[in-house]
Amino acid sequence: MILRVDIRGNGAQLSNYLMALGDNSQVEILEIDGRETSDLDYLYQTIISMELNSELTKTDKAFFHAQINPAYGEDKAMTREDWYLAADILAKGTGYENQRRVITLHTKKGRTHAHVVWERYNHETGKMIDNKNSKYKADATRSIMEQALGHKQTPYRNPHRFDLKQAATELWNKTTTGAEFIKEARKAGYMVAAGTGNRPFMIVDGTGRAFDLVRQLDGVRTKEVRARLRHEPLITDKQAIELMREQSSKSGKTEQQKQEQKPSATNIAKDFADNRSDGTKEDAQVTNQRKFDQVFEEFKAASKEATKPAEPDKTEQERKQEAAQQFAENKSKTVNQPTPQELERQKIVAEQERIKQRSLQRKRHR
Structure with a gap:
């Protein structure tokens, strides 16, 4: 409590x-x-x-x-x-x-x-x-x-407090930045959090109990801790306590419960393997069927192309008439479309006309 x-x-x-x-x-x-x-x-x-x-x-x-x-x-x-x-x-x-x-x-x-x-x-x-x-x-x-x-008695002092102090001091000494210290503390099973008042920084252990971080660091002063951690984003000690307790409750399964879950896990794995093998067989059948269908369609297309009646050969006169018609069509398109030189000439003429009109307007104003 x-x-x-x-x-x-x-x-x-x-x-x-x-x-x-x-x-x-x-x-x-x-x-x-x-x-x-x-x-x-x-x-x-x-x-x-x-x-x-x-x-x-x-x-x-x-x-x-x-x-x-x-x-x-x-x-x-x-x-x-x-x-x-x-x-x-x-x-x-x-x-x-x-x-x-x-x-x-x-x-x-x-x-x-x-x-x-x-x-x-x-x-x-x-x-x-x-x-x-x-x-x-x-x-x-x-x-x-x-x-x-009738509740479980809460120990007056944490029996692992000495371990916490020793671990926190070692982590502090081997790191140089606040981010490194927070990361290493999390790996070791602790969480650094923000406190209030005279306890600006807290450390929460795996059981969800919070302690003043400065008191857990041998030979380290509050101003040193503040200088290293002041720019690091930290959750509150209450939030850290909740997270650590939730984590502790989730990982608090007994060995008997784990053993009871093993047979069911084995059965699930076996069923998965069986289903996978069945699925593999079905996939192979589907793949073979698709290959057969593809070959069959290609065969039908080739047969259709082979049985297609050939077009009759054109006479020399017909080929000349088609060539002349094509030449006339291309020539009409070329006539209708001005060449690049023609376009450039038109731009020059238009610019000269604008200059002439501006000159006439100036003379009238004079």
Whole structure:
């Protein structure tokens, strides 16, 4: 399970984000201030009222926003009561118990996660709930949440973290450009992505866990990483996490499943070979038939030409008459068509005529 928590403001934008379809295939309101059935207008009013209460203090961060993202497959078994229980456990661990809240469910690419927004303003004390160490507190509630929901326990630390650090450092040292480093990291099973805030660059491992890239590089400073990667196009760490998890789930077939698929694959290959051999025989028959048809047509054409009656020989007088007629026709065409010399002479005469006309016009104006 992944938990993301942070404080934020801008209630209007938050309301739109909670209900925007965007890349989501489905958006559902689970609870608004204790009401299970409500609509968008009431959600907007509740969020804005939380933001107005924050004006009684000096902060503009009116909301504590959390994302509860169960592991693949475990989200499908979550009921409404399970989502409520997860939100209650997180609220108790972070100090937001009994605070007004809004819960929405987003389904994206067949996977569901929850957004929970709590009001930070405490109406009893008139102060904002302290956000100190909220991320560590939320992380501590994760194991409690997973145990209560019957989910698989997420390891507190990645057992392969040392391998990641060693591999990332070696790849960094053996490459000279950002493009080379990104390419070599991808070959090694990692993905370099863009982060936010103090973590501008992230690296995601094969299990879909993201780490600060700078911390995984021994002896390398943030400005060096920024200088090498600042011009490289990078996807966000969220997108990289989704891609790596999808890849991991697709390649997570057991050896038994692969063995079960082998007989069917063998049968398919055998059927393909049989069909191919049958098709080869049929193709040979078709080719032979086409060759036979072609030879037969050529034979018929040759026979027809051979049996065609010969034209009678023309007399000497007839040949002279045809030659004279052809000469007369050619001569008429030649007479009607001016020669190149004639065309050139006509152009010169026409140009002289135009010069003469211009001279006459000038004399008249004078």
